[in-house]
Amino acid sequence: MSQNLLEIRQCKIAYKGKQAFDQLSFSWERGQCWAIISASGWLQTAFIETLRGNSVVFSGQISRPFAMDYLEEKSQKKEVNSFRDLMAYVSQAYTFKNKSNLQNFYFQQRFNSSESDEASTVKEYLEDCLGEKKGVWTLASVMELLDLKALKDESLLKLSNGESRRLNLAGGLLKQPKIFLMDYPMTGLDKTTRNNFGGLIKKIQEAGVHVLLTTSAEDIPDGVSHIAELDSRGVSQIWLSNEFPQEPAYQVKKSWDWSLLNELLPPSPSDHQVLVDLRQVSISYGGKKVLDRINWKINPGEKWQLKGPNGSGKSTLISILIGENPQAYSQSIYLFGRKRGTGESIWDIKRPIGFVAPELARFFPANQTCEKVILSGFFDTMGLFKKPTEQQKNLASKWMQFFDLEEEATLLFKSLSLEKMRWALLARALIKKPDLLILDEASQGLDSMQRQLFKETISELSKTYSLAVIFVSHYEEDVPSIVNQTLELQAGKGVLSSKT
Numbered sequence: 471m472s473q474n475l476l477e478i479r480q481c482k483i484a485y486k487g488k489q490a491f492d493q494l495s496f497s498w499e500r501g502q503c504w505a506i507i508s509a510s511g512w513l514q515t516a517f518i519e520t521l522r523g524n525s526v527v528f529s530g531q532i533s534r535p536f537a538m539d540y541l542e543e544k545s546q547k548k549e550v551n552s553f554r555d556l557m558a559y560v561s562q563a564y565t566f567k568n569k570s571n572l573q574n575f576y577f578q579q580r581f582n583s584s585e586s587d588e589a590s591t592v593k594e595y596l597e598d599c600l601g602e603k604k605g606v607w608t609l610a611s612v613m614e615l616l617d618l619k620a621l622k623d624e625s626l627l628k629l630s631n632g633e634s635r636r637l638n639l640a641g642g643l644l645k646q647p648k649i650f651l652m653d654y655p656m657t658g659l660d661k662t663t664r665n666n667f668g669g670l671i672k673k674i675q676e677a678g679v680h681v682l683l684t685t686s687a688e689d690i691p692d693g694v695s696h697i698a699e700l701d702s703r704g705v706s707q708i709w710l711s712n713e714f715p716q717e718p719a720y721q722v723k724k725s726w727d728w729s730l731l732n733e734l735l736p737p738s739p740s741d742h743q744v745l746v747d748l749r750q751v752s753i754s755y756g757g758k759k760v761l762d763r764i765n766w767k768i769n770p771g772e773k774w775q776l777k778g779p780n781g782s783g784k785s786t787l788i789s790i791l792i793g794e795n796p797q798a799y800s801q802s803i804y805l806f807g808r809k810r811g812t813g814e815s816i817w818d819i820k821r822p823i824g825f826v827a828p829e830l831a832r833f834f835p836a837n838q839t840c841e842k843v844i845l846s847g848f849f850d851t852m853g854l855f856k857k858p859t860e861q862q863k864n865l866a867s868k869w870m871q872f873f874d875l876e877e878e879a880t881l882l883f884k885s886l887s888l889e890k891m892r893w894a895l896l897a898r899a900l901i902k903k904p905d906l907l908i909l910d911e912a913s914q915g916l917d918s919m920q921r922q923l924f925k926e927t928i929s930e931l932s933k934t935y936s937l938a939v940i941f942v943s944h945y946e947e948d949v950p951s952i953v954n955q956t957l958e959l960q961a962g963k964g965v966l967s968s969k970t
């Protein structure tokens with residue numbers, strides 16, 4: 471059995487039609503657990519896709535001795551056809567879908583039980599992942615390891631982000647991999663689960679699975695033995711984890727032309743005295759109280775953080791604010807001066823709100839370009855289905871100029887890099903000059919340079935324009951400094967506080 475698992479020698483590599491690495495070399499030996507960091511999330515994804523055999527290699531050589539060992543060992547059992555069968559991969563995007571695949575609104579399918587019922591349950595999904603494969607991981611052992619037992623009969627669509635992330639990891643293990651590649655596996659996990667992530671990696675490795683993950687320099691879990699940094703040439707630096715410097719190796723380099731904001735978001739007072747007023751709001755699912763008598767008032771221009779562990783009800787609360795939770799009708803909820811359930815349409819509610827969540831990206835039809843996605847913000851639709859006016863098109867061009875998206879305007883939205891997608895989603899949320907901007911883990915998955923810029927952007931946006939913000943993040947360091955009030959959810963109850 472070779473000591474070497476995988477070897478990349480001086481490869482020139484392209485990914486998704488763009489050059490990724492000029493001269494990539496990387497060597498992975500048995501017993502090593504790698505964290506891959508970079509100032510560019512796109513390069514990290516290109517690197518993982520190279521290991522999976524999904525990039526174009528123009529020159530150089532990639533060898534996968536691990537596959538030879540295991541293919542010989544397993545070929546008698548006819549379970550393995552290629553090295554790909556020995557690898558599991560979890561991406562940053564959740565890939566669960568409902569059976570009919572109809573997705574008109576973002577949260578509605580999740581909070582509307584008749585549609586959710588069409589999706590598989592956690593157990594059914596895991597059974598599918600396991601299939602006929604045999605190995606060390608069983609349904610029971612992965613559910614135990616990833617704390618999924620209590621959720622086994624839950625529909626996939628009802629899971630919170632953190633719960634979905636754990637399920638993705640469990641599904642990966644059931645493929646009985648020898649190599650487990652994880653693209654930013656800790657995104658969406660709350661602080662406690664993130665802190666325990668090192669222990670999880672160790673258990674996975676003890677079962678004979680080799681782990682490589684991408685992450686940010688600030689988020690290297692225990693259990694990682696080696697760290698590599700990437701740039702467009704290839705691996706630029708390597709550290710043993712105990713020698714890794716605490717300070718990130720790269721600084722914020724990028725900025726926008728803030729002076730354009732005067733035109734994009736000209737100063738204008740809000741038309742409303744109070745934007746959101748929730749009075750004693752409670753939401754239950756099958757006897758489980760997710761929100762318990764929440765009171766929350768948001769005035770124009772206020773900057774809020776909404777926090778709480780995985781499954782504490784943050785998304786449920788947001789679904790109420792953006793008009794996508796059917797239980798809202800029976801509650802005392804005032805949105806933009808109007809009581810919910812008094813004949814307003816879902817569009818009336820959405821109009822004054824800009825909303826960004828990473829998963830939004832997968833709700834747009836495949837034929838939508840970057841420009842169309844941004845323009846669809848005027849209509850609150852997932853994609854552009856109406857003809858925009860010249861004025862609307864001009865404004866979209868100016869936002870694309872601001873966020874450096876001009877070259878991407880006519881490219882398909884789904885082909886954009888993760889960071890470009892995120893800026894396009896922010897432009898989409900802002901193009902209609904909202905009163906309230908809701909950012910639900912909006913900078914998650916971005917590299918540290920881009921996260922810094924995201925924070926700065928939110929602060930700059932609200933310098934002249936009266937914009938209320940709700941910022942949801944499991945990462946305290948991502949919260950912009952202008953955010954000075956907090957609603958924390960704990961076991962369904964809301965605790966309000968303000969920073970002085």
Ligand SMILES: Nc1ncnc2c1ncn2[C@@H]1O[C@H](COP(=O)(O)OP(=O)(O)OP(=O)(O)O)[C@@H](O)[C@H]1O
Nearest residue numbers: 580581628630631632755780781782783784785786
């Ligand atoms: N339609 C539903 N039916 C049953 N349970 C639901 C439904 N929607 C949400 N839940 C449950 O309510 C709880 C709260 O979920 P929610 O997504 O609001 O949490 P969250 O705080 O946003 O979590 P995360 O940080 O992981 O995103 C979860 O345990 C979830 O499984």
